[in-house]
Structures are given as C-alpha cells and as structure tokens.
Amino acid sequence: MKLRLLALVLTLAPFPGKALDLTPEASFRDLEGVRIPIVFFTDAGKKIAYQPPVKWNVSAGAGTLSLYPPAIPDAVLLLRVRPRKPLPQGATEDLEKWCLAQLPQDAADAMREGEAANVFMLSGLPSHEFTFSYAAQGRRFTTSVAFVDWNERERVAVIVTARTPDFRPIHETAMRSMFSWNPQ
Numbered sequence: 001m002k003l004r005l006l007a008l009v010l011t012l013a014p015f016p017g018k019a020l021d022l023t024p025e026a027s028f029r030d031l032e033g034v035r036i037p038i039v040f041f042t043d044a045g046k047k048i049a050y051q052p053p054v055k056w057n058v059s060a061g062a063g064t065l066s067l068y069p070p071a072i073p074d075a076v077l078l079l080r081v082r083p084r085k086p087l088p089q090g091a092t093e094d095l096e097k098w099c100l101a102q103l104p105q106d107a108a109d110a111m112r113e114g115e116a117a118n119v120f121m122l123s124g125l126p127s128h129e130f131t132f133s134y135a136a137q138g139r140r141f142t143t144s145v146a147f148v149d150w151n152e153r154e155r156v157a158v159i160v161t162a163r164t165p166d167f168r169p170i171h172e173t174a175m176r177s178m179f180s181w182n183p184q
Contacts, residue, residue, distance in 0.1 A: 019043075020081050020154055022065045024058060039065075040184075048123075051180035053077070053173045067177075069170060074141070075162035077174040082147075082155045099130040099145035102159055107134040113142065120178040122148045122156060127178075133164060142167035146175075 024039035029049075039058065041048045052058055056077070057068045067077040080102075087093060096112065103110060114131040121127065129146035143161040150156045158178060162170040 020048075020150055020156065022060065022063065022079055022081055024060050024065055026058075038180075043183075047184040049180070049182045049184055051177060053177045067174075069173070072162065072166055072170065074139075075166055075170045076160075077170075077177070078157070078159040078161075080157040080159065081150070082157055084149065084151075084153055084155050086152070095128065095147075096130055099147070100132065102145045102157055103132060103134065103143055104136055104141075104161075106136045107132075107141070107143075108136065110134040119146050119175055120158075120181075122150070122178070122181050123183050125150065127158070140164040142171075144171055146178075 020041065020043040022041050024041065027038050027040055027049075028035040029038050029051075030036075036051060038049050038051045041050065052067050053069065055070050057070070059066045059068075063081055065079040067079075069075050069077075096115075100110060110132045111134070112130060113133050114129075116129045116131075118126045119129045125148045127146045127148045129144050131142065131144040133140060133142045135141075140163065141161060142164045143159060146158040146160075148156045148158075158174070160167075160171045160174045
C-alpha cells in the first residue's frame with residue numbers, strides 16, 4: 001500500500017526539470033588571435049556562453065556567480081537563479097518588494113532611485129530593473145536588481161552593487177556584459 005501511494009505521489013507531483021546552472025565552466029574564444037575569457041553555463045543540457053567584463057574576477061558558489069572589478073572595493077556583479085512561485089489566478093507580484101529583498105541584510109534606509117524595463121535581454125526574454133540607494137557599513141551604496149523571468153519556475157537576478165560614487169561605471173560595464181549571453 002505504501003509503495004502504491006508513493007508511486008501515485010511521484011506520478012502526480014510536478015517534475016521540476018533541469019534548472020539553469022550558473023556553475024561556470026571556464027573557456028576562451030579566439031578573436032583574431034586574441035584569447036577572450038568566457039564562461040559556459042548549462043540549462044536543461046544546453047550550453048550558454050557568457051563573457052564577463054574584462055579583467056573582472058569570477059567566483060561561484062551556492063547558486064551565485066560573483067564577479068568583482070579590479071581595484072574597486074565593495075563593487076560586485078552577482079548572477080543568481082531564484083525560484084518563482086506560481087501566483088493565484090488574478091494576483092500580481094510586487095516586483096519592487098521582491099527586488100528590495102535582494103539587497104544586503106544590513107541595507108538601511110533603502111530608497112528607490114529608478115526603474116527601467118528591457119535593460120538587456122537573455123535569450124530573447126526581457127528584463128526589468130529597480131535601482132536603490134541605502135546606507136551600510138557607514139557608507140552609501142547603490143544597487144540595481146535586474147531580473148528576467150527565465151521560465152515558469154526560475155528567475156535570473158542580475159545584481160550590481162557599488163559605493164554610490166563608483167556605481168555608474170560599474171553598472172554600465174555589468175549591463176554591457178549581459179549582452180554577451182549567448183545560447184549555444
């Protein structure tokens with residue numbers, strides 16, 4: 001009886017499928033004799049190529065790809081895959097609230113500085129971005145949280161954080177790199 005019940009539950013349970021995996025596989029592409037670093041991700045057995053900003057350090061762990069610009073302390077570009085929860089029919093999600101939840105836990109007095117649609121596209125899917133400023137560690141920071149609803153189960157978050165005076169050039173470089181996202 002227990003075996004039949006387990007079989008029934010497994011049959012009726014939604015199969016999560018393979019998820020987008022941001023674990024980077026380092027590689028290079030050759031551009032007229034110049035080796036340009038790229039990383040590959042996997043999504044349901046397919047490869048996605050991404051070219052990080054030039055000379056930025058790349059590290060990965062716990063479902064997050066972290067990229068750090070050289071010589072600019074406290075700046076980071078984070079790529080994360082977050083689960084999406086189905087909403088009840090007719091309900092809408094508070095996307096600003098979702099983006100605020102992506103800020104560091106020590107962010108105080110967060111203020112929305114802007115909102116933009118289609119900052120970049122991933123595999124033809126549009127993005128949406130909210131930008132916030134806040135106090136943390138005795139300094140002012142600015143963070144943009146852009147996201148793409150990758151599929152019905154996953155959302156890709158692209159989070160750029162820097163001290164407020166450094167934010168604009170870091171953000172521009174990070175956003176330019178998102179245009180290199182290329183399914184293979």
